[in-house]
Amino acid sequence: MEERTRAYLRGRFGDYYRRADLSPPPDANEREWGYVPWTEGPGATYVRHNSLLDLGDIETFLARERPRHVYFSAGRYRDPSASTMSEKSWLSSDLVFDLDADHLPATSPEDTYREMLATCKDALLRLLDFLERDFGFEDLTVAFSGSRGYHVHVRDEAVQYLERDARREIVDYVRATGLTAEGLVGTEMRETVTVRVLPTDGGWGRRVHERLLEFVAELEAMDREAALARLQELEGIGEGRARTVYGTIQNNREAIERGNLEAGGVGLRTLVDSLVGEVAAAENAPIDEPVTTDTNRLIRLPGSLHGGSGLAVRRVPRGDIEAFDPLVDAVPETFRSHDITVEVTDGGRVELGGDSFTLQEREHTVPEYLGVFLMCRGRAEKGKE
């Protein structure tokens, strides 16, 4: 990045911050703050271990310093500006989740930016289903990361004092790590016999049970021969077991609805085994584990600008997530009003701000938000005045 480009971006980031309404996180003065300035050369300088005592009021600081990236800690500390974690003296931490398109198994390198972000939003909705329905969390902040994904900050009292191993359990839960039929299926005493039961009221048990009922409904919609054939497609189910399962569906559906796995014999349990794998793969939320388990993690400040895209780290209200379009809604208002000239060094098709652009490697006059995006990405330099 050339000096004039850097100077331009820094100036315009400053204009953004003078108008931005950041509403910093709760207990901002107990958190560590960090930022990356617009320095030259490779290797970003990461300025860490600041408290608001060092920086002053965050809005004023950002308008003055105009950093490239800005972060605050999930953790709260007695002395947030101390340079080691033990001297900081940890008090509590929000629970933070990071969904990054780069880490999603469902994306491929050929996907467009828009496609990646859409895949990421699907994962976000699955994550929120776990956090709200299973975990019952109520204090959630969702933010578009400004680049390739979404962050969720959970601030319920119940999570504040959890240590790393407890947070790993939460990660494993939403990622379905270690989920097995064996672990899921419990036993219940029914009169004098022990019965294997799939939990139906909560957790992954409920998800697997819902899938089981769906599968049963699919079989019921087929004729007998087709249903038996479908069952035999599953590993470990031959003709005999398929008949038992089918018979149970016909004669004792109620048992299946209660999660009773004894009724359908080995066949039904084999079916559940294979559904567990299927449901785990389809419904887990592939969050980035180290972010969630690290109680000292720094995360991008919602409302700030992402220096790698020039897009805003946008807080997304729960009700607006479905409709949120990061390529339109994260474009800062400040960069929408006029055009600038840029020297494109790495062209191609770019979709942004509700428009689509095809750029050759030469000088272009483009809407400022697009120019800022390309310069931040390292795909253009500021045009010479």
Place this chain on the structure above:
Amino acid sequence: MQPLHARYPFLSAAREAVQTAGVDLAAVVADEPAVVERALGRVEGALQEGTVGEPHRRTRVELLSYPVARVLVSVVDEHVLVHKYARAEAATAHERFSEELAADTDLRSTRAATLRLADLLAEFDLDGAVRETPEGYRVGVGAYLQHAADQWGEEWRLVNRELQDGEVPLTEAELLVLLRQAVRHRVEEGLPLDVPDSVATHLEGHTDRVEELLAELELTRDIDTVVPDLFPPCMQHLLDRIQKGEHLEHHSRFAIASFLTSIGMSTDDIVEMFQVNPGFGEEVTRYQVNHIRGATSPTEYSPPSCATMQSYGDCVNMDDLCEEISHPMGYYEAKLDDTEEEELVDWRERQESKS
């Protein structure tokens, strides 16, 4: 100081009782040998049985032995000791309150001297997070994770739990295991303590004993290399005697078998190594090795320390390296470290190339 405090010395009420009585721990350590003995008993029990042993008949001795045991553990200052000790205190508490709560149906529940479930929950700030349901209990997920995250067993992983609306359903027995974990975490809290030298010196003989026990249990790093030429002299000697067909006393057979198990040998390997002489008892060897391995018993046994080997007369042919180590495993580890990787020929590979 009430009997309840002596039974559950980790309770805040027990700590207050000790404070109210104006007990000076330094003075207790110096002048009350019965308390120090019982404290050692707690720690020995923790290392040997996984419980804190039989209570002393006097309430004062039993209660004060708990803070003194914590001091003892702190002076030795080994991570594994803190861990095992906290686990043992928790196991004993769990056994006691499980029994007491089961007996709760009779008239005893009205007696102030018994512990009620509600008291235990309140003690660990769990009263707000736990509610009773017709099927059992529901525990808030935060409280659940705080205590269950380091509990062994697949059934405790959150992913296998029926988590709904922020609550995890538990049976009563499971709730008591969660409370055992809470006790364990309480006991671990603050350990190791800073112990003034003036107190530590009074405990020297006792800390020696704990260190000796620890050396015997020393969880050695995972060795999976079998080079008989590098075995410590004591183990070479025992192996020679077996291969000559001599009859070994039980403790000697235990020593060699547990040593071979610890360096990664399977039961079959060990049987094969012993089998040079046709007169040896294969069945007995198999049974014994499986027992040591924990296959037929709840415990995995570690090989004895040098001190134990000496006391059984199994320590022979000492060499220079023996002077530097306190455990036959330490000898073997040092020998392996000193030998070039290429020069190590595993006995098991030689056996394979033979057949």
